[in-house]
Amino acid sequence: MKSILIVDDEENIRETLKDVLEDEGYAVFLAENGKVALRILDTHVVDVILLDLWLPEIGGMDVLKMMKERDSNIPVIIISGHGTIDTAVRATKEGAFDFIEKPLTIEHILNVIDHAIKINALKEENLALRQGNLNSYYMVKGSSDVYNGIEKLISSCAHSNSRVLITGENGTGKEVVARKIHEMSQRRGAPFVAVNCAAIPQTLIESELFGYQKGSFTGAVSDKKGKFEIADRGTIFLDEIADMSLEAQAKVLRVLEEMQIERIGGVSLIKIDVRVIAATNKDLSHLIKERQFREDLFYRLNVVPIHIPSLRERREDIPGLLNYYFEHFAHESTNKMKVLSDEAAQFLVQEYTWPGNIRELKNLVERLTILTRDVAVGLEDVKNNIPYLHEAEFLADGSFVYNEKDGLREAKENFERNYIVNVLKKNKNNITRTAQVLKVERSNLYKVMKRLGIW
Ligand SMILES: Nc1ncnc2c1ncn2[C@@H]1O[C@H](COP(=O)(O)OP(=O)(O)OP(=O)(O)O)[C@@H](O)[C@H]1O
Ligand SMILES: [Mg+2]
Structure with a gap:
């Protein structure tokens, strides 16, 4: 069953929409303002959002931005009053899926919702295909x-x-x-x-x-x-x-x-x-x-x-994994398969500690496949693509490593990554405590860690 969140300050609109949508077989959540809406999004699975732009306290445009920050995949359909078309158009630029004008006609609403759900399903399907969902659990045999x-x-x-x-x-x-x-x-x-x-x-x-x-x-x-x-x-x-x-x-x-x-x-x-x-x-x-x-x-x-x-306790398995993933990502990106220099291979197989184990190995090989230009991958390329390698330098005196390749965005991400990794270490990898220290929701911390490749 698909679920729809209706955010509108007018009670009769909320209730009328709710009746109609429930009759159509949707589960419906109601929110009279942005705060309530965000709370519902934190705790429930929502497939489509109907959002009025005229809201008390936090305005609809801001609510839209906050929604998109939380989860950019949920389609938001804007409900706009007379004379607010300009704003509604602006909202679609901010990532809203579409807008419908008041007075609302039921047929139109149902059409737009149906469309949003179908498009989203297609998007997810494509994403799953691209990520080769089935492949991602392939198990390379160990040596x-x-x-x-x-x-x-x-x-x-x-x-x-x-x-x-x-x-x-x-x-x-x-x-x-x-x-x-x-x-x-x-x-x-x-x-x-x-x-x-x-x-x-x-x-x-x-x-x-x-x-x-x-x-x-x-x-x-x-x-x-x-x-x-x-x-x-x-x-x-x-x-x-x-x-x-x-x-x-x-x-x-x-x-x-x-x-x-x-x-x-x-x-x-x-x-x-x-x-x-x-x-x-x-x-x-x-x-x-x-x-x-x-x-x-x-x-x-x-x-x-x-x-x-851990991978460092079974180094015999590293060559097979490297091989598999170099082939896998070459295939996926249609780039040529990269070849490690002897020096680079020796470093990865015999010296590097692999704190992130196979996940780290997989990410590293993907980066090397996409980011390095030549087919031959040397030791320097490898070291440049291991984000944690300079970590000690990074925090020793609170300063940071200057890297001319990095723009502000990468620099911020590096800082975030290092900061989180260090707080995690201090708290013996206890996520709950780390989240408390960082003053973020634990579930959010997971999302951030995933984005930064820590987890
Ligand atoms: N034997 C293997 N062969 C190929 N790839 C593997 C193998 N084992 C794990 N991987 C890959 O390594 C990554 C991490 O695997 P997985 O998610 O199962 O680890 P995990 O132990 O559950 O990690 P975490 O504790 O961080 O949740 C995945 O992308 C997975 O595809
Ligand atoms: Mg896991």
């Missing part, structure tokens, strides 16, 4: 003994229903392993549902995981299935499991014990048939000692433990 051991473990546990707990540093391939297990199991025809427990605001974890019943709280305008229900007959991947609050942990534990869930506001228990795979980059035994992670939940999850060692 090291440890990785071969992991591959064996995967095939031997895939057919059972046992729970698996995957541990390993950032970017070591925990999700790749989880998906592989799902693909090799009899559950492969059913969904694999990945839940990033750290990226969901704590207040929403319950509704995300268990869903809710229409009317169980303000804003619950329709029934919503939770991730456990969506994953029925398939696999649920609970990622970053250590970042769940103790409260959420208690709820998940109950579900794992009973294998049934109750939607928020629901009246009955729903049986679920789900295989649970969890992952974390944290040391759970340490967190258990500090009473931040429940020991009973740990035992429930840790039936088959799979630990993926």
Whole structure:
């Protein structure tokens, strides 16, 4: 079911639109001003926004900008009054999808909404195709003994229903392993549902995981299935499991014990048939000692433990990965396949520490494929494309490294990246604490980290 957010200060317009749109089968959220609208966007999935430009307090144009900053993918349709066409046109320049003039005709509104949804679906499809979604979970076979051991473990546990707990540093391939297990199991025809427990605001974890019943709280305008229900007959991947609050942990534990869930506001228990795979980059035994992670939940999850060692602990695997990704990105970008000089290869295979593991390797190879001009890639090219290499210099005296290639934008990004990486280190990679220190929402911090390539 698609959902629409209506932002208008006139109650009768909101209510009339709501009736019409609900009749058409949309879920509808209502906001009387920008603040309420932004709050709804922070907590709900919205497919299309109808936005009036004349709003009290924060004006519609500013609301539009804030919406676009949060998520530029949701189409915003402007509702404009008489004589405000100019502004409406300006709004489309600011990224609004289209505008409709008052008085509103129902047919026109429905058409524009339908159009917006279709165009967006196409955009997403293209994006998924471009990113080669399927390819992005390809698993290069390992040459090291440890990785071969992991591959064996995967095939031997895939057919059972046992729970698996995957541990390993950032970017070591925990999700790749989880998906592989799902693909090799009899559950492969059913969904694999990945839940990033750290990226969901704590207040929403319950509704995300268990869903809710229409009317169980303000804003619950329709029934919503939770991730456990969506994953029925398939696999649920609970990622970053250590970042769940103790409260959420208690709820998940109950579900794992009973294998049934109750939607928020629901009246009955729903049986679920789900295989649970969890992952974390944290040391759970340490967190258990500090009473931040429940020991009973740990035992429930840790039936088959799979630990993926960091790349620097299994350097034999690096050449195969480099090869695969140089070929992959050459193919994708239609650039010639690059060739590393002996010096560069030696540095990457034998010396570099790879703090970001396979994810970092993949990003580096993509940059080298696109950014370097010659087919031959030397040691300097490689070092210039590793953003963290100069990090120590960068913060030692609070100054920065001047790099003539960087414009203000790159410089800002470098600063942001280094700052976040350092605060993360200071807080032992604890995202919650880092977000508090940086005074940002934890889920937002994740988005920023992703954008900057830290995560
Ligand atoms: N064996 C592999 N072969 C090829 N690519 C891999 C392999 N393992 C991981 N990758 C790639 O490395 C990247 C990181 O993998 P993944 O997202 O599974 O790591 P992760 O351990 O879940 O990381 P994080 O802790 O940061 O979430 C992905 O882009 C993935 O495609
Ligand atoms: Mg992951």
